[in-house]
Amino acid sequence: MVGQKADSTMTVSPDQHEATPLQTKKNTVLVSHGRPPWYSHDGERIRDAYVVGIAGGSASGKTHVARQIIRHLGNIPSVTILSQDSFYKPHTEEELALAHASLFDFDHPDAIDMPMFSACLADLKACKQSNIPIYSFAEHQRLDETQYIYGPSVILTEGILALSDPNLRDLYDLKIFVQCDSDLMLARRIKRDVAERGRSVEGILDQYLRYVKPSYDNFVRPTATHADVIVPGSNNAVAVDLICTHVRRQLDERSNAFRKTMAIPKSGLSVEDLDDSRMIVLQQTPQLQGIFTILRSTTASKQDFVFFVDRLATLLMENAVNCLPHIAKSVVTPTGSTSTGKAVDAPFVCGVSILRSGGALERGFRRVMHNVPVGSLLVQTDGKTSEPLLLQVMLPQCVRERHKAERSWVFLLDGQIGTGASAFMAIRVLLDHGVKQEHIVFVTMLVAAGQGIQVLRRAFPLVTFLCGAVDENLEEHTIDGRIVWITSPGMGMIGDRYYL
Known part of the structure; x- marks a missing residue:
């Protein structure tokens, strides 16, 4: 989104409340040096935003890889990290009770509103505005307010199922799968959910064994076959540098001046x-x-x-x-x-x-x-x-x-x-x-x-x-x-x- 000047740290939506962990912490809006023309002299759009899809297991390091890409890209016009977590479906009272008891499967493809996910991404890729839903992990519910995003030249889309839907895959210019050891992913998940989402270790482990691991084996890991690049979840500086070189070249080829x-x-x-x-x-x-x-x-x-x-x-x-x-x-x-x-x-x-x-x-x-x-x-x-x-x-x-x-x-x-x-x-x-x-x-x-x-x-x-x-x-x-x-x-x- 084009907005206030920012460095490579994330800017948080003004709608975000400190006491409530929201997915806006993952929807990162970053701006560097402004957005150049994306249209021709006849007024028609001649270039879309460049979209990178990043998939991998829970806590595999997808968001970290996305932010590393941004840091290495340098003087790019404007970038947005769009998180799959924004698009969890609204839950009924019965589903909310299960979620608070750690008995709801958030890692199944049916938990994600894929049509809305692809529609919002399609709008952003086509240089249109989009109002992204905001999801509260504390309340296990989609909130009424939305996050307005417009104008990114580069969109990094990350989520465990980011490569599972064919409509989403059609929108990506580059597809990445982050591969990480299962033990490391579990350790990261425990640390994150305790600190950021207020979960107990017992609940985290129960949910991991009941839902996260089976979903990774059945739905997430198979999507690696759709990836253009496999990136390790740690010690991945060389892979990130190669990806950034490719993205810069693509942006240079799309430059327009008249x-x-x-x-x-x-x-x-x-x-x-x-x-x-x-x-x-x-x-x-x-x-x-x-x-x-x-x-x-x-x-x-x-x-x-x-x-x-x-x-x-x-x-x-x-x-x-x-x-x-x-x-x-x-x-x-x-x-x-x-x-x-x-x-x-x-x-x-x-x-x-x-x-x-x-x-x-x-x-x-x-x-x-x-x-x-x-x-x-x-x-x-x-x-x-x-x-x-x-x-x-x-x-x-x-x-x-x-x-x-x-x-x-x-x-x-x-x-x-x-x-x-x-x-x-x-x-x-x-x-x-x-x-x-x-x-x-x-x-x-x-x-x-x-x-x-x-x-x-x-x-x-x-x-x-x-x-x-x-x-x-x-x-x-x-x-x-x-x-x-x-x-x-x-x-x-x-x-x-x-x-x-």
Whole structure:
């Protein structure tokens, strides 16, 4: 999942309570240097996440192998360890009584919700979001809350039965089986279950002999025949290094870059060429021209700049709300008369700002759209490749749940569209979540009338773009050895001028 910066230790879901051992401790979300483009210039996804399936006996070292792989991979975009333990089926009262008495077989394939497991993994592999169930080992039950995951470039799926289901095996790019001595697995299991799951040694041994060992012999060990690589459960540094070399090579082959082609100017464009039903440019009134005169000036004070940015953002949003569906609505006025007006006819409405210049539009957005959730996307430029990198995703709840996302209208906020690379990535994120193109309204102050906006409109013809003005030039410069493209005459670094 793309999220807060983290090292090679696990980050725990904020839903996790310290007093209750949850499987979120196994669903590890790790982030290094951001997620590069996973799509082509026509907006279509051209690469899936790389999925590694890791199976083996209980306490054989599957999770340890997965974390060792992550540590050795180094500067990879984003990684998730997805645990099979998340997908235990909900239990009835009778099953719960057996589980608390250590008389329920958790190692049998029937204990796992395999269809849900494969469906969630398929979504993540296809670069879509997924809401993973959370299972409490203390309560022996699936909890009501879920863990939201989106954006991994590499998914390590681990579990004793990770290679048993053919639908799961079809999703793996690499299949690993961790082979370990039975005595060592038992010793590890006792140590883990006593410390992490509050079990007694007697109960652990009884469950091991009754269920764990027979299931390993009957269901787990036979899946080793499906593995591409057999890894020892200890002293496996050489095997892990070979696996990491293979994964790095696969990721390098999937790299994609096209920002420079988006920045190539397309001559002969004007405001009239861009202005249509899906590309709305505000009427260039004397008031609007006066606002831009102040915003473009290097002599404008910080106070003036913030004031007029907020004023422009309010004007933009007042026009943008016209893009929402409306229905007729009758009300009774204070004089007792009936008046017919309009009401927004959208189940869910939210805003998403592209940080950080998009944040400058949030105050104007909130002035016009009362009590509407606002999320954010952090997109920055890779200093080496000049490609955009997705570093953080903080989306409103209505977008994170797909059945709501399909009915949501989203206002994307950004200070300006130059090459269009950040805008392209932000739109692709929303589409991955199930938001419809025609439900996205991109609101920005400035648009450079070059190749970038044209690429965006060809890739996403149903997205509506609304801007305050169109600048003619997009100029290439080199700053600190890095190629950048600057809108001219432009407004400079909007985020810096607004916040600093």
